[in-house]
Amino acid sequence: MKVYLDNAATTPLDPAVLDAMLPMMKKHFGNPSSIHAYGREVRSAIENARKTVARLLHVSPSEIFFTSGGTEANNTAIQCTVRDLGIRHAISSKIEHHNVLHTLEELEKEGKIKLSFVNLDSKGTVDLNHLEELLKDNARTLVSLMHANNEIGNLLPIRKVGEICMKYDAIFHSDTVQTMCHYPFDLQDLNVHFVSCAAHKFHGPKGIGFLYINSKIKIQPFIFGGAQERNMRGGTENVYGIVGLAKAMEIAYEQLDEHTAHIVGLKKYMAEQLQEHIHGVEFNGSLFDNCLYTVLNVSFPPSDISEMLLFNLDISGVAASGGSACSSGSEVGSHVLTALKVNPERPSVRFSFSKYTTKDEIDFAVAKLRELFAVKV
Protein backbone atom coordinates (compact mmCIF):
# COMPACT_ATOMS: atom_id res chain seq x y z
CA MET A 1 0.00 0.00 0.00
CA LYS A 2 1.14 3.54 -0.71
CA VAL A 3 -0.38 6.47 1.12
CA TYR A 4 -0.15 10.10 0.07
CA LEU A 5 -0.38 12.48 3.01
CA ASP A 6 1.34 15.50 1.49
CA ASN A 7 -1.64 17.39 0.06
CA ALA A 8 -0.40 20.76 1.29
CA ALA A 9 2.49 20.32 -1.16
CA THR A 10 0.18 19.41 -4.00
CA THR A 11 -2.99 17.43 -4.67
CA PRO A 12 -3.84 14.87 -7.34
CA LEU A 13 -5.78 16.15 -10.32
CA ASP A 14 -9.53 15.47 -10.16
CA PRO A 15 -10.46 13.37 -13.25
CA ALA A 16 -13.38 15.75 -13.93
CA VAL A 17 -10.86 18.59 -14.13
CA LEU A 18 -8.82 16.65 -16.66
CA ASP A 19 -12.00 16.04 -18.70
CA ALA A 20 -12.63 19.77 -18.78
CA MET A 21 -9.08 20.46 -19.90
CA LEU A 22 -8.74 17.82 -22.62
CA PRO A 23 -10.85 19.54 -25.33
CA MET A 24 -8.67 22.64 -24.91
CA MET A 25 -5.63 20.45 -25.59
CA LYS A 26 -7.05 18.31 -28.34
CA LYS A 27 -9.37 20.57 -30.26
CA HIS A 28 -9.52 24.23 -29.28
CA PHE A 29 -5.94 25.18 -30.01
CA GLY A 30 -6.40 28.76 -31.20
CA ASN A 31 -4.45 31.62 -29.71
CA PRO A 32 -6.91 33.55 -27.53
CA SER A 33 -5.48 36.83 -28.84
CA SER A 34 -6.35 35.92 -32.45
CA ILE A 35 -9.42 37.66 -33.74
CA HIS A 36 -10.60 34.80 -35.95
CA ALA A 37 -13.02 32.08 -34.84
CA TYR A 38 -10.24 29.76 -33.54
CA GLY A 39 -9.03 32.48 -31.24
CA ARG A 40 -12.46 33.71 -30.23
CA GLU A 41 -13.65 30.33 -28.95
CA VAL A 42 -10.58 30.03 -26.72
CA ARG A 43 -10.92 33.63 -25.54
CA SER A 44 -14.47 32.84 -24.56
CA ALA A 45 -13.31 29.77 -22.54
CA ILE A 46 -10.86 31.99 -20.65
CA GLU A 47 -13.43 34.66 -19.92
CA ASN A 48 -15.97 32.08 -18.77
CA ALA A 49 -13.35 30.66 -16.40
CA ARG A 50 -12.67 34.16 -15.05
CA LYS A 51 -16.40 34.69 -14.49
CA THR A 52 -16.63 31.42 -12.57
CA VAL A 53 -13.75 32.40 -10.27
CA ALA A 54 -15.18 35.88 -9.75
CA ARG A 55 -18.69 34.58 -9.01
CA LEU A 56 -17.40 32.15 -6.38
CA LEU A 57 -15.36 34.85 -4.64
CA HIS A 58 -18.07 37.57 -4.94
CA VAL A 59 -15.88 39.93 -6.95
CA SER A 60 -15.85 41.37 -10.43
CA PRO A 61 -14.16 39.37 -13.24
CA SER A 62 -12.03 42.45 -13.89
CA GLU A 63 -10.39 41.90 -10.49
CA ILE A 64 -9.08 38.40 -11.37
CA PHE A 65 -5.69 38.06 -13.10
CA PHE A 66 -4.48 34.60 -14.07
CA THR A 67 -0.85 33.86 -13.19
CA SER A 68 1.50 30.87 -13.26
CA GLY A 69 0.58 30.07 -9.66
CA GLY A 70 0.92 31.30 -6.11
CA THR A 71 4.53 32.46 -6.33
CA GLU A 72 3.91 34.78 -9.27
CA ALA A 73 0.68 36.08 -7.75
CA ASN A 74 2.37 36.93 -4.45
CA ASN A 75 5.43 38.43 -6.15
CA THR A 76 3.20 40.60 -8.32
CA ALA A 77 1.22 41.89 -5.37
CA ILE A 78 4.25 42.72 -3.27
CA GLN A 79 6.64 44.02 -5.91
CA CYS A 80 4.04 46.13 -7.71
CA THR A 81 2.71 47.62 -4.47
CA VAL A 82 6.19 48.80 -3.54
CA ARG A 83 7.00 49.95 -7.06
CA ASP A 84 3.74 51.71 -7.87
CA LEU A 85 1.99 52.77 -4.69
CA GLY A 86 4.70 54.69 -2.87
CA ILE A 87 4.96 52.10 -0.11
CA ARG A 88 8.19 52.28 1.88
CA HIS A 89 7.34 50.07 4.82
CA ALA A 90 6.09 46.48 4.96
CA ILE A 91 4.92 44.34 7.84
CA SER A 92 5.00 40.59 7.58
CA SER A 93 5.75 37.56 9.76
CA LYS A 94 8.74 35.27 10.05
CA ILE A 95 6.63 32.24 9.18
CA GLU A 96 5.43 33.35 5.74
CA HIS A 97 6.15 31.08 2.79
CA HIS A 98 9.54 31.88 1.22
CA ASN A 99 7.86 33.28 -1.90
CA VAL A 100 6.66 36.17 0.26
CA LEU A 101 9.53 36.34 2.73
CA HIS A 102 12.33 36.30 0.16
CA THR A 103 10.54 38.88 -1.99
CA LEU A 104 10.19 41.27 0.94
CA GLU A 105 13.75 40.63 2.10
CA GLU A 106 15.06 41.36 -1.39
CA LEU A 107 13.15 44.66 -1.50
CA GLU A 108 14.62 45.54 1.89
CA LYS A 109 18.13 44.62 0.69
CA GLU A 110 17.65 46.90 -2.33
CA GLY A 111 16.78 49.72 0.10
CA LYS A 112 13.24 50.04 -1.24
CA ILE A 113 11.42 49.24 2.00
CA LYS A 114 11.87 48.94 5.72
CA LEU A 115 10.66 45.49 6.78
CA SER A 116 9.07 44.86 10.19
CA PHE A 117 8.01 41.52 11.59
CA VAL A 118 4.93 41.23 13.75
CA ASN A 119 5.27 39.25 16.98
CA LEU A 120 3.92 35.69 17.05
CA ASP A 121 3.18 33.45 20.00
CA SER A 122 4.59 29.91 20.23
CA LYS A 123 1.67 28.58 18.16
CA GLY A 124 2.30 31.10 15.37
CA THR A 125 -0.64 33.36 16.23
CA VAL A 126 -0.18 36.97 15.13
CA ASP A 127 -0.12 39.54 17.95
CA LEU A 128 -2.74 42.02 16.67
CA ASN A 129 -1.81 44.68 19.26
CA HIS A 130 1.76 44.61 18.00
CA LEU A 131 0.48 44.86 14.43
CA GLU A 132 -1.39 48.03 15.39
CA GLU A 133 1.68 49.47 17.11
CA LEU A 134 3.78 48.85 13.98
CA LEU A 135 1.12 50.48 11.82
CA LYS A 136 0.74 53.48 14.13
CA ASP A 137 4.44 54.25 14.07
CA ASN A 138 4.95 54.16 10.34
CA ALA A 139 3.92 55.83 7.11
CA ARG A 140 1.61 54.04 4.64
CA THR A 141 2.41 50.35 4.88
CA LEU A 142 1.99 47.06 3.04
CA VAL A 143 0.82 44.30 5.38
CA SER A 144 1.53 40.83 3.98
CA LEU A 145 0.24 38.02 6.19
CA MET A 146 -0.73 34.57 5.03
CA HIS A 147 -4.24 33.27 5.65
CA ALA A 148 -3.01 29.81 6.68
CA ASN A 149 0.51 28.68 7.27
CA ASN A 150 1.48 25.84 4.94
CA GLU A 151 3.56 24.00 7.56
CA ILE A 152 1.62 24.26 10.79
CA GLY A 153 -1.76 25.35 9.44
CA ASN A 154 -2.53 28.19 11.85
CA LEU A 155 -5.13 30.61 10.50
CA LEU A 156 -4.97 34.40 10.45
CA PRO A 157 -8.10 36.26 11.58
CA ILE A 158 -8.24 37.75 8.09
CA ARG A 159 -11.35 39.86 8.70
CA LYS A 160 -9.89 41.44 11.84
CA VAL A 161 -6.54 42.11 10.14
CA GLY A 162 -8.44 43.69 7.25
CA GLU A 163 -10.24 46.02 9.65
CA ILE A 164 -6.97 47.02 11.31
CA CYS A 165 -5.39 47.68 7.91
CA MET A 166 -8.38 49.83 6.92
CA LYS A 167 -8.06 51.86 10.14
CA TYR A 168 -4.45 52.73 9.26
CA ASP A 169 -4.97 53.00 5.49
CA ALA A 170 -2.57 50.12 4.91
CA ILE A 171 -2.48 47.90 1.82
CA PHE A 172 -3.35 44.34 2.82
CA HIS A 173 -2.05 41.32 0.89
CA SER A 174 -2.82 37.81 2.09
CA ASP A 175 -1.24 34.66 0.69
CA THR A 176 -4.35 32.47 0.50
CA VAL A 177 -2.73 29.64 -1.44
CA GLN A 178 -3.46 27.09 1.29
CA THR A 179 -7.02 28.22 2.02
CA MET A 180 -8.45 29.06 -1.40
CA CYS A 181 -11.17 26.50 -2.17
CA HIS A 182 -10.89 25.05 1.33
CA TYR A 183 -12.95 27.86 2.89
CA PRO A 184 -15.67 30.04 1.37
CA PHE A 185 -14.48 33.57 0.64
CA ASP A 186 -16.60 36.66 0.22
CA LEU A 187 -13.87 39.04 -0.82
CA GLN A 188 -16.22 41.98 -1.08
CA ASP A 189 -16.86 41.63 2.58
CA LEU A 190 -13.18 41.55 3.63
CA ASN A 191 -10.93 44.55 3.51
CA VAL A 192 -8.22 42.80 1.53
CA HIS A 193 -6.51 44.26 -1.52
CA PHE A 194 -4.72 41.19 -2.86
CA VAL A 195 -5.21 37.44 -2.44
CA SER A 196 -3.47 34.64 -4.29
CA CYS A 197 -4.32 31.17 -5.55
CA ALA A 198 -2.59 28.07 -6.94
CA ALA A 199 -4.92 25.52 -8.54
CA HIS A 200 -2.78 22.49 -7.72
CA LYS A 201 -3.65 22.86 -4.03
CA PHE A 202 -7.27 21.88 -4.73
CA HIS A 203 -7.07 19.13 -7.37
CA GLY A 204 -6.47 21.50 -10.26
CA PRO A 205 -3.46 21.58 -12.60
CA LYS A 206 0.00 22.86 -11.72
CA GLY A 207 1.43 26.06 -13.17
CA ILE A 208 -1.77 28.08 -12.95
CA GLY A 209 -3.22 30.38 -10.33
CA PHE A 210 -4.54 33.86 -10.03
CA LEU A 211 -4.14 37.12 -8.21
CA TYR A 212 -7.20 39.00 -7.04
CA ILE A 213 -6.54 42.74 -7.17
CA ASN A 214 -9.17 44.91 -5.53
CA SER A 215 -10.45 47.44 -8.09
CA LYS A 216 -9.39 50.33 -5.81
CA ILE A 217 -5.75 49.37 -6.40
CA LYS A 218 -4.05 50.66 -9.52
CA ILE A 219 -0.76 48.96 -10.32
CA GLN A 220 1.30 48.61 -13.49
CA PRO A 221 2.18 45.27 -15.16
CA PHE A 222 4.57 42.85 -13.54
CA ILE A 223 5.30 41.00 -16.80
CA PHE A 224 5.58 43.22 -19.86
CA GLY A 225 5.16 42.11 -23.44
CA GLY A 226 1.58 41.74 -24.51
CA ALA A 227 -1.93 42.91 -23.87
CA GLN A 228 -3.01 39.69 -22.16
CA GLU A 229 -4.80 39.87 -18.80
CA ARG A 230 -5.90 43.41 -19.63
CA ASN A 231 -2.30 44.52 -20.17
CA MET A 232 -1.23 43.27 -16.74
CA ARG A 233 0.59 40.09 -17.72
CA GLY A 234 2.11 39.63 -21.14
CA GLY A 235 2.36 36.13 -22.63
CA THR A 236 -0.03 33.71 -24.30
CA GLU A 237 -2.39 32.39 -21.65
CA ASN A 238 -2.15 28.91 -20.12
CA VAL A 239 -5.53 28.05 -21.58
CA TYR A 240 -5.80 24.45 -20.33
CA GLY A 241 -4.66 25.54 -16.92
CA ILE A 242 -7.19 28.36 -16.71
CA VAL A 243 -10.06 26.09 -17.75
CA GLY A 244 -8.86 23.42 -15.29
CA LEU A 245 -8.53 25.94 -12.45
CA ALA A 246 -12.11 27.13 -12.88
CA LYS A 247 -13.42 23.56 -13.05
CA ALA A 248 -11.46 22.56 -9.91
CA MET A 249 -12.80 25.61 -8.13
CA GLU A 250 -16.38 24.87 -9.12
CA ILE A 251 -16.08 21.29 -7.86
CA ALA A 252 -14.44 22.43 -4.62
CA TYR A 253 -17.22 24.91 -3.90
CA GLU A 254 -20.00 22.45 -4.78
CA GLN A 255 -18.64 19.91 -2.30
CA LEU A 256 -17.04 22.20 0.27
CA ASP A 257 -19.11 21.24 3.34
CA GLU A 258 -18.95 17.54 2.63
CA HIS A 259 -15.20 17.52 2.06
CA THR A 260 -14.49 19.77 5.01
CA ALA A 261 -16.42 17.43 7.34
CA HIS A 262 -14.59 14.40 5.89
CA ILE A 263 -11.13 15.93 6.29
CA VAL A 264 -11.80 17.40 9.75
CA GLY A 265 -12.84 13.89 10.85
CA LEU A 266 -9.64 12.35 9.48
CA LYS A 267 -7.42 14.95 11.12
CA LYS A 268 -9.11 14.42 14.48
CA TYR A 269 -8.87 10.66 14.10
CA MET A 270 -5.18 10.72 13.22
CA ALA A 271 -4.37 13.08 16.10
CA GLU A 272 -6.21 10.80 18.56
CA GLN A 273 -4.60 7.64 17.20
CA LEU A 274 -1.12 9.12 17.45
CA GLN A 275 -1.71 10.36 20.98
CA GLU A 276 -3.01 6.97 22.00
CA HIS A 277 -0.31 4.86 20.41
CA ILE A 278 2.90 6.88 20.40
CA HIS A 279 4.06 8.09 23.74
CA GLY A 280 5.19 11.71 23.87
CA VAL A 281 3.54 12.91 20.65
CA GLU A 282 2.79 16.63 20.53
CA PHE A 283 1.48 18.97 17.84
CA ASN A 284 3.05 22.08 16.36
CA GLY A 285 0.76 25.07 15.94
CA SER A 286 -2.75 24.94 17.29
CA LEU A 287 -4.46 21.62 16.68
CA PHE A 288 -8.07 22.55 15.86
CA ASP A 289 -8.91 26.11 16.91
CA ASN A 290 -7.99 28.56 14.19
CA CYS A 291 -6.13 25.89 12.29
CA LEU A 292 -6.33 24.78 8.68
CA TYR A 293 -8.17 21.46 8.76
CA THR A 294 -6.09 19.88 5.98
CA VAL A 295 -2.81 20.04 7.96
CA LEU A 296 -1.61 18.10 11.01
CA ASN A 297 1.93 18.96 12.08
CA VAL A 298 3.18 16.33 14.48
CA SER A 299 6.15 16.67 16.81
CA PHE A 300 7.52 13.23 17.66
CA PRO A 301 9.61 12.40 20.70
CA PRO A 302 13.38 12.53 20.17
CA SER A 303 14.85 9.16 19.25
CA ASP A 304 17.64 7.65 17.22
CA ILE A 305 15.36 7.54 14.17
CA SER A 306 14.74 11.31 14.27
CA GLU A 307 17.04 12.09 11.38
CA MET A 308 15.65 9.32 9.19
CA LEU A 309 11.97 9.52 10.09
CA LEU A 310 10.70 10.88 6.77
CA PHE A 311 12.96 8.54 4.85
CA ASN A 312 11.69 5.56 6.85
CA LEU A 313 8.11 6.64 6.32
CA ASP A 314 8.73 6.91 2.59
CA ILE A 315 10.27 3.41 2.51
CA SER A 316 7.19 2.18 4.40
CA GLY A 317 4.92 3.68 1.74
CA VAL A 318 3.84 6.86 3.52
CA ALA A 319 4.51 10.17 1.78
CA ALA A 320 4.53 13.16 4.13
CA SER A 321 6.76 16.15 4.48
CA GLY A 322 9.09 17.28 7.14
CA GLY A 323 11.07 20.08 8.44
CA SER A 324 12.77 20.14 11.76
CA ALA A 325 13.69 23.35 13.48
CA CYS A 326 17.30 24.36 12.81
CA SER A 327 19.64 23.74 15.67
CA SER A 328 22.55 25.53 14.02
CA GLY A 329 22.91 28.34 11.52
CA SER A 330 24.41 26.03 8.92
CA GLU A 331 21.53 23.56 8.92
CA VAL A 332 18.66 24.04 6.54
CA GLY A 333 15.56 23.21 8.50
CA SER A 334 12.09 24.66 8.63
CA HIS A 335 12.23 28.44 9.02
CA VAL A 336 8.69 28.23 10.43
CA LEU A 337 9.54 25.80 13.24
CA THR A 338 12.79 27.66 13.93
CA ALA A 339 10.92 30.98 14.21
CA LEU A 340 8.49 29.37 16.66
CA LYS A 341 11.44 27.98 18.68
CA VAL A 342 10.28 24.39 18.37
CA ASN A 343 12.72 21.99 20.03
CA PRO A 344 15.12 20.93 17.23
CA GLU A 345 15.66 17.54 18.91
CA ARG A 346 12.05 16.58 18.20
CA PRO A 347 11.41 15.51 14.60
CA SER A 348 8.36 17.17 13.05
CA VAL A 349 6.29 15.74 10.24
CA ARG A 350 3.50 17.49 8.37
CA PHE A 351 0.68 15.18 7.36
CA SER A 352 -1.82 16.83 5.05
CA PHE A 353 -5.09 15.46 3.78
CA SER A 354 -7.47 15.80 0.85
CA LYS A 355 -10.94 14.71 -0.16
CA TYR A 356 -9.39 11.50 -1.48
CA THR A 357 -7.71 10.53 1.82
CA THR A 358 -9.37 7.57 3.57
CA LYS A 359 -9.53 6.29 7.15
CA ASP A 360 -7.73 3.11 6.00
CA GLU A 361 -4.85 5.22 4.80
CA ILE A 362 -4.64 6.96 8.17
CA ASP A 363 -4.68 3.54 9.88
CA PHE A 364 -1.88 2.40 7.60
CA ALA A 365 0.24 5.49 8.33
CA VAL A 366 -0.33 5.21 12.10
CA ALA A 367 0.54 1.50 12.02
CA LYS A 368 3.81 2.28 10.22
CA LEU A 369 4.63 5.01 12.72
CA ARG A 370 3.88 2.64 15.60
CA GLU A 371 6.26 0.07 14.11
CA LEU A 372 8.99 2.67 13.68
CA PHE A 373 8.66 4.04 17.19
CA ALA A 374 8.09 0.67 18.88
CA VAL A 375 11.37 -0.62 17.53
CA LYS A 376 13.51 2.42 18.11
CA VAL A 377 12.34 4.54 21.00
Ligand SMILES: Cc1ncc(COP(=O)(O)O)c(C=O)c1O
Ligand atom coordinates in the same frame (compact mmCIF):
# COMPACT_ATOMS: atom_id res chain seq x y z
C1 LIG B 1 1.40 29.28 1.36
C2 LIG B 1 1.95 29.11 -0.01
N1 LIG B 1 2.16 30.18 -0.77
C3 LIG B 1 2.63 30.07 -2.01
C4 LIG B 1 2.95 28.85 -2.56
C5 LIG B 1 3.51 28.79 -3.94
O1 LIG B 1 2.62 28.30 -4.88
P1 LIG B 1 3.14 27.81 -6.33
O2 LIG B 1 4.06 26.67 -6.08
O3 LIG B 1 1.92 27.44 -7.07
O4 LIG B 1 3.84 28.95 -6.96
C6 LIG B 1 2.75 27.70 -1.79
C7 LIG B 1 3.11 26.37 -2.35
O5 LIG B 1 3.61 25.50 -1.69
C8 LIG B 1 2.24 27.83 -0.48
O6 LIG B 1 2.02 26.76 0.29
